[in-house]
Amino acid sequence: MSVSVQISHRQGNFSLEAGFMGTGRLTALFGPSGSGKTSLINMIAGLVKPDQGHIEAEGRVLLDTQAGIFVPRHRRRIGMVFQDARLFPHMSVKSNLGYGRWFTPTTERYADMNSVVELLGIGPLLDRRPGKLSGGEKQRVAIGRALLASPKLLLMDEPLASLDEARKAEILPYIERLRDETKIPIVYVSHSIAEVARLASDVVVLAQGRVAASGKTADIVQRLDLLPAEERGEGGSMLETHVMRHDEHYAMTILGSPAGEIRVPRLDAAIGVPVRIRIRARDVMVATRRPEGLSALNTLAGTIVAIEPEGRATVEVRMDCGGAPLLARITEQSRQALNLEPGLVVFAIVKTMSFDRGNTGVRHGGEVHL
Amino acid sequence: MSVSVQISHRQGNFSLEAGFMGTGRLTALFGPSGSGKTSLINMIAGLVKPDQGHIEAEGRVLLDTQAGIFVPRHRRRIGMVFQDARLFPHMSVKSNLGYGRWFTPTTERYADMNSVVELLGIGPLLDRRPGKLSGGEKQRVAIGRALLASPKLLLMDEPLASLDEARKAEILPYIERLRDETKIPIVYVSHSIAEVARLASDVVVLAQGRVAASGKTADIVQRLDLLPAEERGEGGSMLETHVMRHDEHYAMTILGSPAGEIRVPRLDAAIGVPVRIRIRARDVMVATRRPEGLSALNTLAGTIVAIEPEGRATVEVRMDCGGAPLLARITEQSRQALNLEPGLVVFAIVKTMSFDRGNTGVRHGGEVHL
Amino acid sequence: MTWLLDLTPDEWNAVQLSIKVATVAMLFSLPPGILIALLLARGRFWGKGFINGLVHLPLVLPPVVTGYLLLLSFGRNGPAGAFFEHWFGIVFSFRWTGAALACGIMGFPLMVRAIRLSIEGVDRKLEAAAGTLGAHPVLVFATVTLPLTLPGIIAGAILSFAKAMGEFGATITFVSNIPNETQTLPSAIYTLTQVPGGDAGALRLTLISVIISMVALIASEALARRAGKRLDSE
Amino acid sequence: MTWLLDLTPDEWNAVQLSIKVATVAMLFSLPPGILIALLLARGRFWGKGFINGLVHLPLVLPPVVTGYLLLLSFGRNGPAGAFFEHWFGIVFSFRWTGAALACGIMGFPLMVRAIRLSIEGVDRKLEAAAGTLGAHPVLVFATVTLPLTLPGIIAGAILSFAKAMGEFGATITFVSNIPNETQTLPSAIYTLTQVPGGDAGALRLTLISVIISMVALIASEALARRAGKRLDSE
């Protein structure tokens, strides 16, 4: 359950010098346009042979330029979802989907055509040619094609970019299940912090061909300075929690965390199941006294650890709520008005509604039946 | 400043029966994958001739099947950004960008190569071939190419889908300026409510080839029922405000609105300039008494107009704040706890941080110099 | 129509033989044609220019010269002729097989060019995609490259067939003009143009040859259209 | 090498004439070749099948027949010949122009096929994009379709040139074999093969012809590579 990559490569004026160890199940590659994400993923897939490097997945050495090892792409057992769909224009959607199966030993097939087709909502398209699909339909077929090859390593290059939110929301849980229930490592390129925070166990931030940061998702997501200014509101803290109980009356789930109980909309998960939640810094309010008569349901007591100014108008307030770190993004004006200082005991207020599906990731376990 | 479309067309099993009047400056086409957005835009561009229909832009009839009018694509003066970039592979990036200029009368050229190149950050790519660009780079060049044709109608098919947030945030204001300062109508396909709410004057929601709803953005964005479940948190109300004053000390701008003053991060707009803000329903808290010791800066008094249940866990609270409608999305549990009922006077609380750049749209005026 | 089909037995034989020769020439040049086209389109090896030149040779040489070279190498006493006779039991000299060989070789440059152009037009990114899905390069070729090359293969095949229907210089020089064995339509036409009063007969055979070729052409166009439709608007 | 280049004045003339004829044939067939290829690739009109058949005819007909048909139509008394002489002052009969005409026509099907294949391979979505940017269809063709068709145009041109270097049946039938005017290399070679003991001379001229063609071939490949590199990995 690991991918390790160390690459040095030049193409034109662009030089890529990047390496990371993805020890978790889903490693996200995050970075601006042109930073080398696709190039890196192409090398893992064996489509580009880097000038120098070493690539290992699940203990298999796929590339070692020093030892002269280069496993050809068709023996890497990789499922790749390309940024451009790259469907075979001369085959029907169905044949496209089934293409990889031909080359997978029967015993190693774990993906099932029917359930993948249903998940992706491409049932009505099966007899069509790719030329007659819409942009999003193409991308969905491309995802299905990669999955149905039952790969041992899944590479996804912005797979959801051309999909609407509803579609994304349908497919994300499936990727979660893939991540948790099959033991295939996934390398996932994305522009969206929300996606990364929800899916990734590790994040590698690329910038101009270099690794700007890499590590556990929770650590990276907290480091708002790594994010582009516009994305900082999306950053925040990750809390590892577990399902404590369900409140069937109000259709809520109560999660237990070191910071206290957190109420979120009803999750479809059994008692005890671990759930990771993301609390966006901009969704967190700080109060100096426990508020009353307010619709927000989650009030977590904590101590201010640090206050970092961020521009003139904004500060980031780092709190420790029973051991769990929590990040709030508020105005400098509020900070002054409330006299917030490190050491002060405060209440962090988070609306239940902040925990929509995009921000709660259920950790699955056990064997998968796709 | 208007586009009117009325189409009836069959392709394969898919039938498109759609019509809308975009009287504003930017009409957004919004809808799930495969709902017919690209098809519709192709017809406006003259790439597909619909079975029946009538298309008018800025008073020019582009298509009228009954009168037998079909203006060929090259005389429509349209700038189209395709979902797939469609750059000319045999030309350098520079030639791609300059292609449309050749066919634009000198007097009608309003777009300037240098500023577009700079805006899109494609300066270093000018001598490259499209084959050697990354996905996002291609898309940026495609946007530039369409702009530089100085079109009279701009059609954009998910132009920002493959761009990172930072890039998006850079390009969005440019599109705003295009919308406001040149008088070109824009038809903009997008999956993102945030983009739509920020940019669009009108929204057309497509579903399975039919118009599910259309109207002013403010009206559509409030109708959460039109949105897919996952997007409802993104929905909310639009407030038309104007810049009252700037608070240079805290780097804030105070906007005047019928609901009262609203503090947002410093905007780069002169006093009096109209600003449209989006207040996401999920960002609004409701309190029965004016809260104290809370970091949230904006507290708007209002009366509850209606409460609509949405699923078992959630309700939508519709308020009237000094004539401006405001929408909050809270849990049923909170509603019961606070005894919220129509007619009750309440306080809507919105963090200043909710108004990041994605949610404030400055309305530009006057002549444009791109 | 009766005057058109009112043929002597020898002429009938020539018609049938021509169809047989052209078909065999086309079918047997397809596999090597595809292979060589692939080599030329994709390969990077020493001697590629030489192979390319060799393939074009029958186009450049006067057919008589090609025929004569075939006679020298594939004739009964030629080295290639001896080789094929010994190892495969195939005799070319003065057999219809020889006519097919001559026609195949004369049409070879046309076929290779068409296929090569098509191969060069195939998007290699699709091949890369097939590779990641586990297909061995040979299978990638068979399932992706080849089907996408179909228009070129069809064009190459019809060019080869048509050329075979008209080829005469190399054939008559190589395998002579023996009725029922090596007398193809063009040879028969040639003979008729060489004698007084033969024009009407030559014209008639020419028309028959044209009709056969046009039927083949129309069939090939229909095939290509079907192959093309499958890629429509992609 | 001396024995190779130790040519009689007539042979030198034949070499020069052949290059001239092949070049002119190639250059002058390019515009109509591109046009017809475009029509066949894109057009949907009544009689398309007929034009397609007509284009292929020189391939199917024995060259002698083609030459004879040329004689009948483009000869001094032929309708086309009279037309060209009257309106353009161009005389084909017994002139090198006639040789170029014959060679051009013999190579025409090859050229058209290559260009057509390439045109059919052009992504029409790119043309649509050019259209929306304001380019008139003719300009779209010139700035997008044509450059993307370049590999096919180069292939077609070299096929036409090579064919012209080897064409002899139609040429000699149409414009005879007049030294210094219509005696191209293949005609000269043919003559030598018809004389007992002429083989050495024929071989020498054949080699020269092959060398010229190979030079042209190599140049065309280099050109095509450059054209192709520009599209690399797109």
Next chain:
Amino acid sequence: PARAADGDVVVFAAASMKNALDDVNKACTPDGGGPALISYAASSALAKQIENGAPADIFVSADLAWMKYLADKKLIKAGTEVKLLGNQIVLVAPKDSTAEAKIAEGFDLAALLGEGRLAIGDVKAVPAGKYGKAALESLRIWSSVEGKLAQAENVRAALKLVATGEAPLGIVYATDAVAEPGVKVIGTFPENSHPPIIYPTAETADSKNEQASTFLKCMQSDKARKLFEAQGFTVLTPATN
């Protein structure tokens, strides 16, 4: 092993003899050794094919040179060579031509041609062309028309050039001129102005077919003679039986 059909005699014959030889073949069937399989092509091609092991039993050449070529290489069965037929060359003009000529030493052929060209078989390669050149030389007008030739691939093509009016005059065989409605003969070259026009025939050295000599004999028979003469040839062998 390359014998065509079971035991049929295979004749390699100059293409210009097709009409006559097809008739003769019929007449010689079945008791004259026929039916023979007759392959018509240029004498040069046939000779080279025989040199390369073609399954021919009998070779009929359009001139003596290619027969000699084979004989020199010992590919002709000794003693079987027969000078079978003779022919004449004539000056032809398009049928509506008003040209008149009296062929004699020094006659002004060049003036008769005017701006036009003299159609003739290739003077180096095609037998009729070689004879024509010899005749013009012996009539001492070669140098005046040498630059006005239109040399054709074969004599039939030369005839076509005249028949279509492309060339105002041409030199072809009498046998060809007779049957072409588009031309008229305006003069015959004297026999002594050129080497005798002879079509020789012989059995090949490799021939094992016993019928070959029968067929060869039949070609010299009276019934064959009539058929050859009907096509305009002169038969050179003495009449038999």
